[in-house]
Amino acid sequence: MLLELKKVKKYFPLPQELFQKEREYVRAVDNVDLTINAGENLGLVGESGSGKTTLGRIILKLYPATEGAVFLEGKDITSLSNKEMRPLRKNIQMVFQDPYSSLDPRCTIRNVLNEAFVLEGKVVFEERIKRMKGVLRAVGLSVSSLDKYPHEFSGGERQRIAIARALIMNPKLLILDEAVSSLDVLIQEQVIDLLKELQDKYDLTYLFITHNLRVVRKLCQKIAVMYKGKIVELAGTEEVFSNPIHPYTKKLLAAALDYKANYQEDEFEIK
C-alpha cells in the first residue's frame, strides 16, 4: 500500500461576522478514506469546488488536515514537523493545475530543476546536468530548453516542464491536479500518452485529479468520484463506466460521453 487516507477532513473557516456566535466552515474535504496501491492509478473525479485540489494538497502536506491521518507506505505523516517531513517529500510530487502559474517566471528551467538538489544536498555538477537532461528528454523537450524562461513555452510544453520537475525527484506517487484540463484536446492526448510511457520508465503511481471522466479512462485502473468533499463512489474504471451507481456519477458520465460524441462528430466532418 503506497498511500492511505483515514477519515481525512479539511475545514476552512469562513470569515467571522460581527456578533456571530459560531464560526462557520467550508467542508472542503469531509471524512475521506482512500487507499492507493503501488502501480495502480487512481482517478479522482468531481466537479470544480468538490475539494479535489484540497485533498491533493493535504496529501502533499501543503495544508495540515483538520482531522484524520495520512499514511505513506505505512508511516503516519500527519503529525510530522516540516523538518521531519522534508526527506520524505521526494516520494510524493504534484503537477499543478495552472501551467502558467506553476513555473516561476523569473527562473530559467535550469533554476527550476536545480531546486531538486537542494533537498539532496551535495550532488556533483555533472550528475546534476545528466539528470536534468535525462528528465527533459523523457518528457519530450529539447535539452536547449534549460536556459530558457517559462514565458518562452506554450501551455503544453510548460506542463511537460512541470512533469519534468516532479520526475527529477524520483517520486513514487505523482499527483496530477487537472494537469491536462487547461490544454486543448490534441495536446491532452499527447500528454496522457506521455504519462503512460513515463509510468513504466519511472515506476510511478498516479493520482489523477480531473473534472472530466473521459480523460481518466485511458490512464486509471480505479476511479473515485468526489462530491461536496465526500467520496461517493469508488470502483474499477470499467465498472464505473458500465455500471455507475451514484446519481452524481451518472451525471458526470453523461457529460463526458456527450462531449465525446460531439468530438467524434467534429472529427468526421473535417474528414
Next chain:
Amino acid sequence: MSKKIKSLSQFQLAMQGFKQNRLAVVCAWILGIFYFCAIFADFLAPYSFKNEERNYSYCRPTVVRFVDEGRLSRPYVNAMQLTFDEYHKRVYQVDAQKKYPIRLFIKGDEYKILGLIPCSYHLFGVEDPGRIYLFGADARGRDLFSRLLYGGRISLSIGVIGVAISFSIGLLLGGIAGYYGGLTDEIIMRICEMMMMIPGFYLLLALRAAVPDDFNSIQVYFSIVIILSFIGWAGLARIIRGMCLSLKTREYVLAAKAMGVSDIRIIVHHILPHTLSYSIIAIMLSIPGYILGESGLSLLGLGIVDPYASWGNMLSDAMSVVHITFAPWILLPGILIFITVMCFNVIGDALRDCLDPKFKMEEI
C-alpha cells in the same frame, strides 16, 4: 520576431523599455555625474571643505578669463580686492594687475584617495595667494564649489545607505510576516503601525534627541543614517507583506515547498524577487525622503555640523534674506537638492511605467 541568442527574463525586457524614456535617461545621467563627482570630490575640488579665507567672505564667483590684453592666453583669474563703499558695504573689486593662471593637477590641500592613499593633487586650482571661487564663497570665505562636492558625499550617500538598510529590514520582515502569517504577522504588523503612527519628522527629532551630543561627525552621520532607515522600513514592510500574502499561494511556491525547499529559501528565491519591480520603484521614490530628511535635520543644526559640509547645512546659511540678496549663490545647495530629488522621482516614475505588470498586460 527575430531569433534571440540569449533568453531574456521579463525584467530584462522591461528594462529595455526604460531606455526609451528620454527624460529618465537624462536624469539617470545627471545622477550618475552627481555621484561620480561626490565620490571623487577631494580630487575634483580645488580646496578642502575646511579651507577658509576670512578676507573673502561672500566673495562673488570668480570670472575665468581667456583674453589677456587683446590676445588669447591660457585661462587665468584676477585677484579680488575687498573694499567698502560709502555705505560701508563690502564690495569686491577686480585687481586687473594681478593674474593667476589656472593650473591642472596642482598641489594643494592634503586628502586621501578613497580614504586610503594620501595625495595632494587637485584637478585644477590657482597658486596662492590667488583664490578661485567658481560658484562664489560662503560666509567664512570657503569655496562653495568645493563644499558642494564634499556636501554631495554626505547628502547623496545618506539616501543610498539609508535605503539599503531600511529596505533590507523592510523586505525581510515584510516577507516573513506575509509568508508565515498568524502570530508572527500580527506582531510585526503592530510594530510597523506603531512606527507609522508617529509623524515622520517628529520621530526624526525625537530619535535625534536620543543621540549623545558628544558624538563626532562620523558618528553623527551614521546615527542619522540609522535614524532615517529606522523610520523608513515600516511602510515598505507593510506593502511587501501584502504582496507576499498573495504570492505565497502561487503554485510555483507550493511546488517548491513540495520539493522540500526551505522556507527562507522560498522567501528569498520565489517570493521577494517578485516584489522586486515594486521595490525598485519604491527605492527610487523614497531616496529623496532620506536626502530631504538629512537636509531638514542639518538645516536645523541637528545633523551634520560645520565645518563638515552637507547640502542641508550649507543651505542653513541661506536662511537669512539679507545674505541671499547679497550672495544669491548660497542657494545653490538647495538647487542641487531639488535637481537630485526631481531626478529620482522621474526615474521612479519611468520605472513604474515599464515594470508595472498591470501596465504591461494592457499592452499585450
